[in-house]
Amino acid sequence: MHEWALAESVITTVVDEIRLNNIRKVTKVDVMVGELQQIDLEIFRFALENVMKTYELSLESKAIRIAIEKNILRCEVCGKIWSFGDAGCRLGEDEAEAIHFIPEIAHVYIRCPECSSPDFEIVKGRGVWIKTIEGER
Amino acid sequence: MDPRLHIIDKRLQDIKRIIAVSGGKGGTGKSSVASVLALTLAKNGYRTGLLDLDFGGPSAHIILGVEGLFPEEDKGLIPPDVSGIRFMSIIYFTGNNPAPLRGKEISNAIIELLAVTLWGELDFLIIDMPPGMADTTLDVIRLIRRMEFILVTTPSRLAIEVAKRELAVLQELHLPVLGLIENMLTTRQYTGVADKAAGRQVTSLGSIDFDSTLEHAIGNVDKLLQTKFAKQLSSYHPLK
Ligand SMILES: [Zn+2]
Secondary structure, X not given: OOHHHHHHHHHHHHHHHXXXXXXXXXXXXXXXXXXXXXXXXXXXXXXXXXXXXXXXXXOOHHHEEEEEEOOEEEEOOXXXXXXXXXXXXXXXXXXXXXXXXXXXXXXXXXXXXXXXXXXXXXXXXXXXXXXXXXXXX | OOHHHHHHHHHOOOEEEXXXXXXXXXXXXXXXXXXXXXXXXXXXXXXXXXXXXXXXXXXXXXXXXXXXXXXXXXXXXXXXXXXXXXEEEXXXXXXXXXXXXXXXXXXXXXXXXXXXEOOOOEEEEEEXXXXXXXXXXXXXXXXXOXXXXXXXEOOOHHHHXXXXXXXXXXXXXXXXXXXXXXXXXXXXXXXXXXXHHHHOOOOEEEEEEOXXXXXHHOOOHHHHHHOHHHHHHHHHOOOX
């Protein structure tokens, strides 16, 4: 997903949680981002700061912790397990950008290094999720 | 918690009506109905979007003759203007390459696309739905609330059976079905499936004759709007 859309989705989730649980002050938000989303952390942080303002959410920026989950791919045909970014998995700029917006597009441009199949499972390293939100009531 | 699910409602909040064009069986002309319906609405001055969610066989871009476009990037993706329609499709990302995705991945890709697309204010968003009533369709129904459905079928018994089953599922889910369009009709074949469906508390939107000129108009918006298909569709669509 695009950094700004990602930031906005994280902030709206936090805002919803605050309302739902009567949280007075949010102290920690743990965000996990799959490596395949290929986000630029600097842009993401900048987007978070800006989106926060439009939602009138005051949250120390260091309270948001972002961790990147490494990607693991597994071929459905031959069982080979590999990782995007291994040698031989280089992409052009357009392809990388397409995967940045929609990680599943990996299936269009990446092949199993063993048997060349496009039928692989993204075991890890896709998606975005919020692991924990902590706060004081 | 998947924050992407939180953002989808927000992305769709300034859209007045969301109309899903669905038709269980392939080859019923679902994509043509969705595309021409969107064109007709735009021509009538409605702010209209078209979203192709048939990731297995995206074809709205072929019908509309879309080439060399990419969404503008500004805190999300703004769908390019195609003949007055804001048009979004996976083809911007796949190019002409096939996208060999499994069901769960199609759903994931759809979530991603819905989360990132900035439609802005629309009167209508027309959706070319995934085929059938499998996981992907159910996911789309779950993700995009307040969808209204138009079912497209042909006089083929096979298509009618599939449409009937789809209708039953939609009714069981208490989703609004605007009606059924019987497409590609030849007089001899008239089955009145739409009328029969009307008997099941579903509005018949009528039938559209088989139009041999449609194939030649594919890729050319002006020609498309001149076809008998477009004229019949515009007189039947439920928005008048
Ligand atoms: Zn393999």
